[in-house]
Amino acid sequence: MTRKQKRLSVIGAGMAFLALAAGLTFYALGQQTSYFYMPADLLAKKLGDDERIRLGGLVQDGSVVRNEGAETRFAVSDSENAINVVYTGILPDLFRENQGVVTEGRFRADGVFVADTVLAKHDETYMPREVADRLKEQGVWQEEEGN
Amino acid sequence: MSVELGHFALVLAFALALVQAVVPLVGAKLNHDKLMAVGGPVALTSCALVAISFAVLVSAYVQSDFSVANVWENSHSAKPLIYKISGTWGNHEGSMLLWVLILVLFGSLVALFGRNLPASLRANVLSVQGLVAAAFLLFILATSNPFARLVPAPIEGQDLNPILQDVGLAIHPPLLYLGYVGFSISFSFAVAALIDGRIDAAWARWVRPWTLVAWIFLTGGIAMGSYWAYYELGWGGFWFWDPVENASFLPWLSGTALLHSAIVMEKRSALKIWTVLLSILTFSLSLLGTFLVRSGVLTSVHAFATDPARGVFILMLLILFIGGALALFALRAGTLAPGGLFQPISREGALVVNNLLLTTAAATVLIGTLYPLALEAVTGEKVSVGPPFFNLTFLPLIFPLMMLVPFGPLLAWKRGDIWAVSQHLFAAFTIALGCGAAVLLFMDRATLAAALGIALGFWLIFGAVTDIALKAGLPKAGFGTALQRLWKLPRSIKGTALAHAGLGVMALGLVSVTTLEIERIVVLKPGETVEVGDYRLRLDGIQPFTGPNFTEDQARFRLFASDGTARGTVVSAKRFYAVRGVPTTEAGIRTLGLSQLYVSIGEVTEDGGLVVRAWWKPWVTLIWLGALVMMIGGTLSLLDRRLRVGAPMPRRKARLVVE
Numbered sequence: 001m002t003r004k005q006k007r008l009s010v011i012g013a014g015m016a017f018l019a020l021a022a023g024l025t026f027y028a029l030g031q032q033t034s035y036f037y038m039p040a041d042l043l044a045k046k047l048g049d050d051e052r053i054r055l056g057g058l059v060q061d062g063s064v065v066r067n068e069g070a071e072t073r074f075a076v077s078d079s080e081n082a083i084n085v086v087y088t089g090i091l092p093d094l095f096r097e098n099q100g101v102v103t104e105g106r107f108r109a110d111g112v113f114v115a116d117t118v119l120a121k122h123d124e125t126y127m128p129r130e131v132a133d134r135l136k137e138q139g140v141w142q143e144e145e146g147n
Numbered sequence: 148m149s150v151e152l153g154h155f156a157l158v159l160a161f162a163l164a165l166v167q168a169v170v171p172l173v174g175a176k177l178n179h180d181k182l183m184a185v186g187g188p189v190a191l192t193s194c195a196l197v198a199i200s201f202a203v204l205v206s207a208y209v210q211s212d213f214s215v216a217n218v219w220e221n222s223h224s225a226k227p228l229i230y231k232i233s234g235t236w237g238n239h240e241g242s243m244l245l246w247v248l249i250l251v252l253f254g255s256l257v258a259l260f261g262r263n264l265p266a267s268l269r270a271n272v273l274s275v276q277g278l279v280a281a282a283f284l285l286f287i288l289a290t291s292n293p294f295a296r297l298v299p300a301p302i303e304g305q306d307l308n309p310i311l312q313d314v315g316l317a318i319h320p321p322l323l324y325l326g327y328v329g330f331s332i333s334f335s336f337a338v339a340a341l342i343d344g345r346i347d348a349a350w351a352r353w354v355r356p357w358t359l360v361a362w363i364f365l366t367g368g369i370a371m372g373s374y375w376a377y378y379e380l381g382w383g384g385f386w387f388w389d390p391v392e393n394a395s396f397l398p399w400l401s402g403t404a405l406l407h408s409a410i411v412m413e414k415r416s417a418l419k420i421w422t423v424l425l426s427i428l429t430f431s432l433s434l435l436g437t438f439l440v441r442s443g444v445l446t447s448v449h450a451f452a453t454d455p456a457r458g459v460f461i462l463m464l465l466i467l468f469i470g471g472a473l474a475l476f477a478l479r480a481g482t483l484a485p486g487g488l489f490q491p492i493s494r495e496g497a498l499v500v501n502n503l504l505l506t507t508a509a510a511t512v513l514i515g516t517l518y519p520l521a522l523e524a525v526t527g528e529k530v531s532v533g534p535p536f537f538n539l540t541f542l543p544l545i546f547p548l549m550m551l552v553p554f555g556p557l558l559a560w561k562r563g564d565i566w567a568v569s570q571h572l573f574a575a576f577t578i579a580l581g582c583g584a585a586v587l588l589f590m591d592r593a594t595l596a597a598a599l600g601i602a603l604g605f606w607l608i609f610g611a612v613t614d615i616a617l618k619a620g621l622p623k624a625g626f627g628t629a630l631q632r633l634w635k636l637p638r639s640i641k642g643t644a645l646a647h648a649g650l651g652v653m654a655l656g657l658v659s660v661t662t663l664e665i666e667r668i669v670v671l672k673p674g675e676t677v678e679v680g681d682y683r684l685r686l687d688g689i690q691p692f693t694g695p696n697f698t699e700d701q702a703r704f705r706l707f708a709s710d711g712t713a714r715g716t717v718v719s720a721k722r723f724y725a726v727r728g729v730p731t732t733e734a735g736i737r738t739l740g741l742s743q744l745y746v747s748i749g750e751v752t753e754d755g756g757l758v759v760r761a762w763w764k765p766w767v768t769l770i771w772l773g774a775l776v777m778m779i780g781g782t783l784s785l786l787d788r789r790l791r792v793g794a795p796m797p798r799r800k801a802r803l804v805v806e
Contacts, residue, residue: 021507028539090749093730
């Protein structure tokens, strides 16, 4: 092969890989990004069955109930609306009432959100950024002291 | 007083870095020997000054000098000494100081060991290093001064975030930064070559070992971070595709590509322009990582120091360095002379495919990391991109790459014979498939995916064995001779084989733990047991315990094998750090062979039961052992005598760098 052919073939292969990656990326972004919702969004929006989402908000005051076994029920609220969540497992260390959480999972037929992941961060003043931003928009959020 | 000394040393270092950035560059332009020679001594002095500054900060931490705001915010007099020291870089200001210290350290290594580099190349490299150092020193002085005083001085500090009080996190940032910042050398060499408009043999002989050094440290840093997250966060995961993790993984991917393309450049002087571009991109990804982690633009479970004002500053630095370097590349790349020719099927060809796959994989990770940011900036819509995205995009690119790895080292340079190589690899392929089949037959829970994944891991390992065996002369030479020859094989060949085998070992761990892991969530009262895999775990009781700066409730478990024999105890705890009022979960981990039993505990229920989450994690240790094998392979390759012929490093000093 001449230098030019070589260069063209390398460029061609590169393009093919990029096209492959772009294809995969678009497909994945269409399929598999888990979208972030606050309770109010969910009331306004119809979700498809079995759609995996992230639900964020504050853990509603007085809503945490530990059931039989390792199951915990609580409600995620944005101070106006609330969604009931059930989670089996060990909650993060910083899970508390009135704290911001992000939960990940799917809706059950009866409208209860079944979370398989409850996210927290390793900082006591932590509020998930998505949650904080949205609460600020709604004017519910008060800026806290500290970091 | 001494704290002001540290601050003053930092200001001086900044001034010297500016001198280092300008004078050698002008000297190289004018071909003025004396001006070019300024770079070396200035780089060394500036390094000494930053070292003094860093030592001052460390000593402020050790002495619990709470008149320094940074110490007050992140330390406490009751903290164990090791965490007083590591607390120095367990926060934004201190870790940026460590970042710059490592940067100027690398710069001074070029000054020390680069005596037989062409003078103008050396001058330009030092100049670029000086510019990067000056920019980051300015960043520290302007936005993140670690030496700010508090008046009046508080009596007690606020303590280090408990989750960072861990040996793993004491050594993780230094390792990671040695990797991140180590790539600045290849960046500086690339920019210097573009300024010069020419690349010679000395260029490649320098860039490759230094890239290898950075790569070894980055591999170690990522593996360390992964193991820390695994045992400290208590959720039993080792990789989350979290933006902060991706930030360190991106330069690793492109750095790995760079390592391979630099081989082609050194051996065959082909792929020059591509290697220069990769050098620029790799350090750019390091800088991007620093930006993402330090700026607060990301939501992450790991980001612990965030401030938008700093973000803007780092963003400017990013634009300056990445944009500047890429613009220079666009202008000057054409002037670099093209290199050797090769057929598509050849060692070079294999390395090109390696590079294409690695860089495209890096691109998908980059998109997955930045897409949520971009979408939010444009439409305001918030999305989170998580593991499903990366499983769909990254894995399909990485699996074919891993399939191809054993072929690369066996193909000849310039024109390879794919058919002959396939025949050589046939045995490895068969054994690997056999291992997969055995998993499928003898493991109860094994799926086809698990079997294929495990076969892939063994394929990489036996592929590496085949490579070594062939190069030692098997099967022709006979076993005895081959064993003798094996000993004398060049270290770089053994290093390559080890690194590739390490990748296979890691794949085995990843596949087996993700596909064969067993998880149990139960509520136990003292005396009750739970079965996890082949083991039975009995809760003996919960006892309080007091540590130096925390109290904890320890749940003690006794472990039994399936035949009833006792296998020792596992202790899992809920820890409470009173100063910060923070609870943490301490996982109880027991290593059994290559596998681990992992227990974390939740709260005590109303009727006195304890929420227990237990995992059986088969072969999980292989993930990190694999990384270790890769690092050993890299180190072996670095110590290769042939690499040292051109690399202007005396033997003793070369070893010093590796340690």
